[in-house]
Amino acid sequence: MDDIDRAIINSLQGGFPICDQPFSAIAEPLGLTGSKLLARIRKLKDAGVISRFGPMWHAERMGGELTLTAMKVPQERFEEVADIVNSFPEVAHNYAREHALNMWFVVATEKPGRKAEVLAEIETRTGIEVHDMPKIQEFYVGLRFEA
Amino acid sequence: MTTTLDPIDRAIVVATQDGLPLMDRPYHEVARQVGISPDEVMNRMERMLHDGVIRRIGVVPNHYALGYKFNGMTVWDVADEDIAEAGRRVGELDFVSHCYHRPRHLPDWPYSLFAMIHAKEKADADSLVQRVADALGSLSHGHMVLFSSRILKKTGLRL
Numbered sequence: 001m002d003d004i005d006r007a008i009i010n011s012l013q014g015g016f017p018i019c020d021q022p023f024s025a026i027a028e029p030l031g032l033t034g035s036k037l038l039a040r041i042r043k044l045k046d047a048g049v050i051s052r053f054g055p056m057w058h059a060e061r062m063g064g065e066l067t068l069t070a071m072k073v074p075q076e077r078f079e080e081v082a083d084i085v086n087s088f089p090e091v092a093h094n095y096a097r098e099h100a101l102n103m104w105f106v107v108a109t110e111k112p113g114r115k116a117e118v119l120a121e122i123e124t125r126t127g128i129e130v131h132d133m134p135k136i137q138e139f140y141v142g143l144r145f146e147a
Numbered sequence: 148m149t150t151t152l153d154p155i156d157r158a159i160v161v162a163t164q165d166g167l168p169l170m171d172r173p174y175h176e177v178a179r180q181v182g183i184s185p186d187e188v189m190n191r192m193e194r195m196l197h198d199g200v201i202r203r204i205g206v207v208p209n210h211y212a213l214g215y216k217f218n219g220m221t222v223w224d225v226a227d228e229d230i231a232e233a234g235r236r237v238g239e240l241d242f243v244s245h246c247y248h249r250p251r252h253l254p255d256w257p258y259s260l261f262a263m264i265h266a267k268e269k270a271d272a273d274s275l276v277q278r279v280a281d282a283l284g285s286l287s288h289g290h291m292v293l294f295s296s297r298i299l300k301k302t303g304l305r306l
Binding site for chain 2: 008009012013014015016018019020021022023024034035038041042044045047048049050051052053054055056057058061062063068070082085086091092093094095096097098099100101103104105131132133134135136137138139140
């Protein structure tokens, strides 16, 4: 990763334009042409430096539901339970964390009511209680990282 | 506030849930997949961005790949009546990427305010946690930091 890659990551975490040729529209301040910018984004994505490029959808605004949940998974069952949890397309992220509650995942569903079903299905299939921690209020979301 | 997606909006979500096509004219490719004109795709996406159905459009870096090894979910025991003030204070800290009020799960989980911090070194993470603690002062009655040890899954919303 060089300075231009870092500049791409730092400047493109929001505000990507909606127009006919968006890459060309924003390439110049980065010292690139549209096609060179596109090639760099492709390369960063292939290398796993960028995990996603595109619109970030807001589940609740679409009428769906989103929640953070946590489970206390016995160490010897961790991989098996992770496979079950991750097999649900509604599970958007899943992180191992260092705590008795050691598996934390986000469930995002489009249809109201589906969230409760997914949590119940996960409990049934794993035999482990799922702690549901939906957000009550959001104070700040400004996910940005300096590369 | 919620917005009902019509079938065309929904088709746009499905066409972009893995991301925008990495092509010179990405919205034209979405239009081709959805079967509508590029102008209609762009108009609808502008509207959904304006309404907040799309939070933003851009890159999501993998923070581990950028060297942020210490991704801490800091959790704070704040009384319900103090949550609004606590959230306001933490929301002002520019290094906090998300801050939410979430329900307690007593007796095991007394924490009600969640704030994510990210650092490349453990010492930096510790100092960020201290800055949150300083901002909250006596509003917090106890806290913990849960570092992530591994990403088990990271996709986006799926329809």
